Amino acid sequence: MNNQQSFYSLMELSPVPTNFTMMPATKITNFFHCDNRPSTLNQLPSQNNIGSAVFDKTEDPKINFTKNHPLSYNPNLYIFDASSQHNLYFHTHNNPETNDFSQQDEMYHLNHKLDSVSILVKKDIQHDNVQQQQPFDADQDVGMAKYNNICTPPAHSNNGDLFGMVQIQPDSKYLQTLTPTQKNNPAQYSPKSNIPTPNIAQAISSASDKLNQCAFNEQQQFQQLINSNNYLQNNLIYSNQNAFIVGKQEYFQGLNNPMNGFSSSQNNYLQSISKNKTHESIKEEMKKRQEQMNQQLQANCLQNSYHNKANVQSTSSIHSQASISSTSSINDQSISNQNNNNVSLKISYPIHYNSSNQMHGVAANSLTSSIHVGSSSHSVGGIYTANKLNIPLSMTTSVNNTIVEEKERDLRDRNQQNSKDSNSDDEGYDYSNRQAANIDMQEFARKVDFCKCKKSKCLKLYCECFLRGNYCNDQCICTECGNNDKNLEEREKAIEEAKTRNSDAFNLKFKITNNATVTHKKGCNCKRTHCLKKYCECYNAGLKCTDNCKCEGCKNTQDGLKMGLSGGGNSGVNMLTKADEDCNSSEINSQMLQSIDYQLQQGPTERKISMCSSTGTSGLQNRKRTRSEVLDQLTSKNEIPSQNQTDQLEPEIRKKKNSLCIKQNTQNSQVNAGSQIKIKNSYQPNQTSYNSFEQNFVYQTSNKNGANFQQNTSSMLKKIQS
């Protein structure tokens, strides 16, 4: 299976136009726009260069927009002026060093009415150091875009920084490779005949409509199947190795490791219940079984939460950029479903990009109340997980809030109990620092331990409570404390004074830079400690010093802590959302930042930020995948990364992870998105949904084949058609 095939297999299901082709993968591609065809190649002037992209098969694509090019920073989806029409040129060449064109290079002229031009530019600068020229760490997002005929924004656009993405998938018959002669004389060659002048805005709109229609149709189709009386009997339960059950995720989750395939006993069970049984009796057995499973899962959930086994595996593979919850949420979900035997269909539309109402590349709308608006990435989520940790709730509106509250309460109690019980099986984790489950990040971010101020009356920034904008609390052992609600006037005055001295006084000391690295805003001034003691604010936060620092003899200079802001799906902890109204990314980002700040303040020793993987890798690898890996994954050439890779993690990293209690499901694999999808029972009409769709019908028998959805899709299609 190659990319193209799987792409088309996707299209099998879909009335979306199938006449797409892949962007030629070459060293570098420059994008130009010209209103008029240039007479020579040289007349593609630099100011018309939208940007360039490296589409190297072996590296992560990097797209750079031409600095200051007005088109590069159109905050809308439509990078082109919708009122005018453009020819789009992209020129590929093999000399990234010089960026010059040569005779060996290829030039494409595209004046097709594009069915799919996905150009996403997000300009929502929140941080003070955003540079205009952004390396675009596309990671799986580009792959996603290649699969979808419309790209989704990169996950890290949630950060509010500037990101851009150009994805062009023209119909190959309109994609004309120019000969060297044509290349040098573009005005003289004849484009293929009868090619309509592109109206990109319309094309995008049209593609969106088609996608919508497609989604709608499939939802109907799916619903019909579900409603079919014979459905269970005919489609859902097979006594062969592919057995699985739609909407009854408990069956294929397995008791202990939901990410694993069927055990032999499960297979036996499935065989036993599907052999010579009526629809009703199967249903009955399923229900019974489900109850058992739910009980177990409930117990597991609490147990896992108790041990902080927040699983930061995110939706894996490029198939699943969107909102599939982590394994941790399985349990929550199944609890919430325990009285609900219906298949839950959750529809989302991946085509509305205005990122104010979407995260994770999936727009939330009135139909997507169950969309997980989670942290913007594993890592951020990891921090959140690390802090909150105890209850990796996948919060959706479908989750029964009462249950959630009960669980939270229970966990709080457990935590308190555990704090007192030093003999507990805590696997090395310091419970004293553990936060009770708390879905209010604001509250969480404000939380601070206590101070011991003696002379500042807790009204100077020396006092950490004051610094964080908190009142001192009953744990503080400060003297003559003025930082309380009985001293509001003086406190207010102190706040004003502090702000006068430094208007930034109460703001976060850290920022996420444009390349997704967390740094200290002002930098440190350490003189004696080489920035290797916690006196150093950078070091203390687990960060490396930067050029902003004025430290002397700094030995804290290696690569900054990378925030893996690129990532698919949700991390182990999802934020509570009620869909539309809560999907304001900037607000969430702000909360995330506060959480990050809090985490950073905690220092590196016990709770240094753990970077989990991005890209939906299992988190075990703690790294991003290269583009070739992404492609390999797509083509199922590669085996799933083995558990060995976990073991290969530096002990230090593992230790940190353990200290964060971000424990991985060791058998999780990159391409196990299907499992997660099943877990959530979601059906989404984007790429993920195809995976979901397929996975809901044909269970993968081997982790190694998890991404082989073409095969699965085909077989499913046959079943549907028959």
Place this chain on the structure above:
DNA sequence: GAGTTTGAAACT
């Protein structure tokens, strides 16, 4: 637990 060191905050 007492004393010292440190660098940010506060002050001049």
Place this chain on the structure above:
DNA sequence: CAGTTTCAAACTC
């Protein structure tokens, strides 16, 4: 802005 003092935390013993 630079130099000095104050401060509470980090660190050492």
